Amino acid sequence: MPQKSAGPGFESWGRYPKLDASVVPLNWTSDFPLRPPPATRMLPVGAGRSYGDVCLLGHGTLLRTRGPGLSGGMDRLLDFDPATGILCCEAGATLGEILDFAVPRGFFLPVSPGTKYVTVGGAIANDIHGKNHHVAGTFGRHVPRFELLRSDGTQLICSPAQNANWYAATIGGMGLTGLIAWAEVKLRPIVSRRIRYTGIKFSGVEEFIALSEAHAKSEYTVSWIDCLATGHNFARGIFMAGEHDTVAAPLKRSKPARLSLPFNFPEFVLNRWSVGVFNALYYNKQHTKTKNAIVDYEPFFYPLDKLQHWNRMYGRDGFLQFQCVLPWEAGQPGLLEILKTISSSRLASFLAVLKVFGDAPSPGMMSFPKPGITLALDFPIRREIAFDLLERLAAITLEHKGRMYPAKDATMTAGQFQAFYPQWKKFAAYIDPAFDSAFWQRVTV
Numbered sequence: 001m002p003q004k005s006a007g008p009g010f011e012s013w014g015r016y017p018k019l020d021a022s023v024v025p026l027n028w029t030s031d032f033p034l035r036p037p038p039a040t041r042m043l044p045v046g047a048g049r050s051y052g053d054v055c056l057l058g059h060g061t062l063l064r065t066r067g068p069g070l071s072g073g074m075d076r077l078l079d080f081d082p083a084t085g086i087l088c089c090e091a092g093a094t095l096g097e098i099l100d101f102a103v104p105r106g107f108f109l110p111v112s113p114g115t116k117y118v119t120v121g122g123a124i125a126n127d128i129h130g131k132n133h134h135v136a137g138t139f140g141r142h143v144p145r146f147e148l149l150r151s152d153g154t155q156l157i158c159s160p161a162q163n164a165n166w167y168a169a170t171i172g173g174m175g176l177t178g179l180i181a182w183a184e185v186k187l188r189p190i191v192s193r194r195i196r197y198t199g200i201k202f203s204g205v206e207e208f209i210a211l212s213e214a215h216a217k218s219e220y221t222v223s224w225i226d227c228l229a230t231g232h233n234f235a236r237g238i239f240m241a242g243e244h245d246t247v248a249a250p251l252k253r254s255k256p257a258r259l260s261l262p263f264n265f266p267e268f269v270l271n272r273w274s275v276g277v278f279n280a281l282y283y284n285k286q287h288t289k290t291k292n293a294i295v296d297y298e299p300f301f302y303p304l305d306k307l308q309h310w311n312r313m314y315g316r317d318g319f320l321q322f323q324c325v326l327p328w329e330a331g332q333p334g335l336l337e338i339l340k341t342i343s344s345s346r347l348a349s350f351l352a353v354l355k356v357f358g359d360a361p362s363p364g365m366m367s368f369p370k371p372g373i374t375l376a377l378d379f380p381i382r383r384e385i386a387f388d389l390l391e392r393l394a395a396i397t398l399e400h401k402g403r404m405y406p407a408k409d410a411t412m413t414a415g416q417f418q419a420f421y422p423q424w425k426k427f428a429a430y431i432d433p434a435f436d437s438a439f440w441q442r443v444t445v
């Protein structure tokens with residue numbers, strides 16, 4: 001059995017809530033199940049890139065598949081078949097490590113979130129989505145098989161054909177069904193690191209929707225939206241589309257990021273004024289309505305990864321993220337109400353992202369994406385203000401038949417969660433009796 005340690009502490013990306021737990025590093029699949037089992041409940045965790053408490057368990061035992069600073073752990077790439085593009089790896093391998101291996105061989109991830117520092121286990125357990133959701137669906141759709149280990153020693157190979165219920169419960173199952181030991185991921189071929197990029201300035205939600213429809217065949221689309229702008233600038237933003245370049249070019253491995261934010265910013269740095277200035281500069285750095293460029297995949301997919309520990313910008317108290325999806329029927333009025341509520345609040349968010357989800361069904365019982373419009377933004381925690389605002393945004397989401405994303409959440413109530421995910425009771429039957437999470441405790445009281 002691996003050595004048990006009380007630290008270093010494990011934080012989620014939003015650094016809220018702060019909960020104490022014991023941490024057990026897992027280096028090999030055979031390190032689990034723990035013998036003897038701990039006296040507390042357990043939760044497997046990856047890189048801690050979830051924003052809220054889905055990867056936390058107060059007074060529990062975290063089974064950590066990656067070491068601090070993403071070193072060591074269950075990080076091995078096990079097999080790769082270039083004929084099918086199927087890569088098999090341990091669940092603690094990060095998407096960045098897969099890219100380092102795959103890009104020089106002419107392959108790329110099937111789906112990627114806005115950071116490459118997430119583990120494969122975490123990507124499956126939250127059934128993550130990327131800029132290509134409208135054409136590729138979620139990450140889980142590209143996972144042909146994985147192994148699930150239960151605390152009683154049961155080992156289940158899960159695929160759409162084998163243990164299909166466990167496959168569906170574990171994809172998007174927030175780590176509660178057992179430990180994913182290894183998984184297969186089907187990669188897609190590329191011939192270049194380059195992305196053919198188009199940026200288009202838009203004004204208002206209607207124009208954003210029209211652009212999304214016009215670019216429905218672009219492989220990647222995402223928009224930045226200025227949530228502070230009011231008056232004739234209300235809901236202005238930049239729509240971004242991209243395709244892998246089809247002209248062959250050298251497929252080198254990326255260089256490691258060297259910049260790091262060394263300390264927590266004081267509270268006053270991020271305020272309505274400073275974020276307003278940032279937003280105006282960001283919007284106006286593109287001088288023309290449309291801009292075309294050839295860019296490397298790193299800045300296109302992972303602009304924030306350039307600066308390690310950027311979450312310290314929000315200060316010691318951390319921040320809250322809100323992400324919802326609103327179905328098409330209610331999308332536009334619901335989104336307008338959310339945007340107006342945010343722009344009239346006293347809180348500033350500059351990392352605001354808008355995107356259209358497609359209709360490819362998610363394979364997970366509890367997966368977040370469904371067809372419609374998704375909006376994601378961050379708010380610094382400023383005493384009660386951020387919590388009040390999040391409560392109002394959750395209520396608007398519910399009223400418009402949308403739902404919120406557990407991977408980004410630290411505030412939704414049990415009533416809201418159960419209305420967003422009415423299938424939660426069916427899912428609960430698959431939870432490992434020795435497993436639990438702070439999120440699950442909060443939303444099922």
Ligand SMILES: Cc1cc2nc3c(=O)[nH]c(=O)nc-3n(C[C@H](O)[C@H](O)[C@H](O)COP(=O)(O)OP(=O)(O)OC[C@H]3O[C@@H](n4cnc5c(N)ncnc54)[C@H](O)[C@@H]3O)c2cc1C
Pocket residue numbers: 013043044045046047048049050051054055065091092112113114115117118119120121122123125126127128129130131173174175176178179180181304407408
């Ligand atoms: C900058 C940034 C951008 C992001 N962009 C996106 C985005 O575009 N789309 C998106 O969907 N998400 C996005 N996210 C969220 C992130 O992709 C997810 O939260 C992801 O699940 C984090 O993976 P992780 O390895 O850090 O896992 P953790 O956060 O440590 O854990 C996440 C969940 O996975 C479970 N888990 C982890 N490992 C295992 C395992 N081996 N077996 C079973 N369960 C396990 C945990 O219990 C927990 O429930 C972003 C996050 C950041 C910080």
